[in-house]
Amino acid sequence: MNISRLNLIKCLGFRRSMYLSPLGPAYPWQYCKRLTHNNPHTDCIRPSLHTVLDTRFNKGLAFTMKERQLLGVNGLWPCSTRSPDEQLFGIRANFEARKDPIVKYSYLQALRGRHERLYFRFLSEYTELVLPIIYTPTVGTVCSTFGLIFRSPVGLYITIYDRGHIVEVLQNWRETNIRAICVTDGGRILGLGDLGASGMGISTGKLALYTALGGIPPNLLLAVALDVGTDNEQLLADPLYVGARIKRVKGPEYDDLVQEFMDAVVEVFGPDTFIHFEDFATPNAFKFIRKYQHCFSCFNDDIQGTGSSVLAGFLGVEKVTNHKLNEHVFLFAGAGSASMGIANLLVKELMDRGIKEEDACKNIYVHEAGGLVTQNIPNLVEDLKRFAKKMDPIAKLEDTVEKIKPSILVGATGVGNLFNEQVLRSLAKNHKQPAVFALSNPTSKSECTAEQAYKFTEGRVIFSAGSPFPPVLINEKRLTPGQANNCLVYPGIALGVLSAHARYVPDEVYTIAAYTLANYTTEENRKAGSLYPAIKDANDVAFAIGLNVAKYIFKKNLSNLHPIPEDVCEYLSGFLYRPHYEHTLPNTWEYPKFQSVPLDSETVVKTYLGDIKDKKGEEQKAQK
Ligand SMILES: O=C([O-])CC(=O)C(=O)O
Numbered sequence: 001m002n003i004s005r006l007n008l009i010k011c012l013g014f015r016r017s018m019y020l021s022p023l024g025p026a027y028p029w030q031y032c033k034r035l036t037h038n039n040p041h042t043d044c045i046r047p048s049l050h051t052v053l054d055t056r057f058n059k060g061l062a063f064t065m066k067e068r069q070l071l072g073v074n075g076l077w078p079c080s081t082r083s084p085d086e087q088l089f090g091i092r093a094n095f096e097a098r099k100d101p102i103v104k105y106s107y108l109q110a111l112r113g114r115h116e117r118l119y120f121r122f123l124s125e126y127t128e129l130v131l132p133i134i135y136t137p138t139v140g141t142v143c144s145t146f147g148l149i150f151r152s153p154v155g156l157y158i159t160i161y162d163r164g165h166i167v168e169v170l171q172n173w174r175e176t177n178i179r180a181i182c183v184t185d186g187g188r189i190l191g192l193g194d195l196g197a198s199g200m201g202i203s204t205g206k207l208a209l210y211t212a213l214g215g216i217p218p219n220l221l222l223a224v225a226l227d228v229g230t231d232n233e234q235l236l237a238d239p240l241y242v243g244a245r246i247k248r249v250k251g252p253e254y255d256d257l258v259q260e261f262m263d264a265v266v267e268v269f270g271p272d273t274f275i276h277f278e279d280f281a282t283p284n285a286f287k288f289i290r291k292y293q294h295c296f297s298c299f300n301d302d303i304q305g306t307g308s309s310v311l312a313g314f315l316g317v318e319k320v321t322n323h324k325l326n327e328h329v330f331l332f333a334g335a336g337s338a339s340m341g342i343a344n345l346l347v348k349e350l351m352d353r354g355i356k357e358e359d360a361c362k363n364i365y366v367h368e369a370g371g372l373v374t375q376n377i378p379n380l381v382e383d384l385k386r387f388a389k390k391m392d393p394i395a396k397l398e399d400t401v402e403k404i405k406p407s408i409l410v411g412a413t414g415v416g417n418l419f420n421e422q423v424l425r426s427l428a429k430n431h432k433q434p435a436v437f438a439l440s441n442p443t444s445k446s447e448c449t450a451e452q453a454y455k456f457t458e459g460r461v462i463f464s465a466g467s468p469f470p471p472v473l474i475n476e477k478r479l480t481p482g483q484a485n486n487c488l489v490y491p492g493i494a495l496g497v498l499s500a501h502a503r504y505v506p507d508e509v510y511t512i513a514a515y516t517l518a519n520y521t522t523e524e525n526r527k528a529g530s531l532y533p534a535i536k537d538a539n540d541v542a543f544a545i546g547l548n549v550a551k552y553i554f555k556k557n558l559s560n561l562h563p564i565p566e567d568v569c570e571y572l573s574g575f576l577y578r579p580h581y582e583h584t585l586p587n588t589w590e591y592p593k594f595q596s597v598p599l600d601s602e603t604v605v606k607t608y609l610g611d612i613k614d615k616k617g618e619e620q621k622a623q624k
């Protein structure tokens, strides 16, 4: 049966406007041609089959009989059809049936490989359930075991051997309309250290949230791992390690590779392609963001994203404690990209409020691995100098806490359980409502657990963590920790920056994102113990941040877009990815309709999701 181009687009569930839009998915026909052109192995396969089974267009059992006939794929699926809601139910049941987080992760990756829209619909509708699997903390295990679970290409690997040819490598990606790239060199993955090329897991995890939370179409996104070797001896000796088995290349050779990469991105995808740096080791993270911030559209998530999400938390502490930020004493444990990014954004915020730099820095202390940062330490790095205090050295964190009596303690050390009983009790002794941010990821690296934090402060601490922690019952009160993770800001920042075609991203954007996030936290959230909105609201938060960021970029004339949209909200809404597709075409021919079973019927739920219901019941009983 012959099928017109327009009918094909309809069957596959894309709107005509999307098909014609430069922002829409790649054209099915073009894609078929590219796949089959001059390829002896695929010449004998019908092009429509490729297109229909392509993960971006596949609808699985949601193809109606009429569509199957039109597309020439009748018989590939059993004769039942499923509505998109029934498909979603099936995915949920499969997801729940798998108990191990890494097995759940692999299941979802396989789903993504065959049915992209269903994957993203599941992510957006079950965000709370899925985030710990596709992102922190499971993504840590994914990176640690990357060689073992590696399947098919999910991004581009650019190695030190590709110098002089990065343009060609970028051109090998299947999509040509890339608008954002998440790049890591694997130098410091979460709190897990140097994971070399296995860092690809983090780039893909971050980008999954660009779509799931930020609504950015996935075909506009590209994950990159810069493979310059690794200093991780365990990986070098691991037979399944997938990266270059050499020591990390450093110095000018490494810097030149990054420079070539930046220039190649501009050459291949255009000058306002958003480049997101992720999990570079601290000195490199600072070096590149300082070098490139004002000449490329780029951002460092660990410095600026974490800075922004934690500043939002500080704004919440102000509300809960009724003490202004300048009345608080801050102690940062760790002097890496997160700590310095937060501390610098905090200083900017205080200075924006009219406080002199010197006074802003006065109440900000840093305690790194070698002890409290004081002025008598020789060769202090530039970033630390403004926070170095005229004090005698203190080696142990417990003693620093006792001495300076911080009201806000921030941990970004990658050292699990650093905030021990003594540290937490000491905080609680000096403040009615101290705040603790245990930011290190994954969960095993968290400076303390929510339970420890509440237990050793008689439930008075305002606790937030980088990893998700379940609510804790303490003194008959249920306390819900907030997730102080950059995932609450970076999808929105990316949405705003790339939809507005920003030439570069000024620091003010991170303050705007922090205020937008803080304003999204309700009194109810704060009463329950959290400084952040619930993860289930993360889509709305991302849109609100995207809108404010885009408006700022337009207002400051930083956009390459002409003309500038009159209604930014409408423009942004039109830009969003919609994982929904239609289930029906007008009927001219169908198999007989079978009686469908309602999804919420007792038997169906019991059969497939029974376990969850029982678990929920137990949880509720425990809470009572
Ligand atoms: O990925 C996360 O959960 C937060 C983050 O950027 C990091 O820990 O490096």
Ligand SMILES: [Mg+2]
Pocket (backbone or CB within 6 Å): 190, 278, 279, 301, 302
């Ligand atoms: Mg990171």
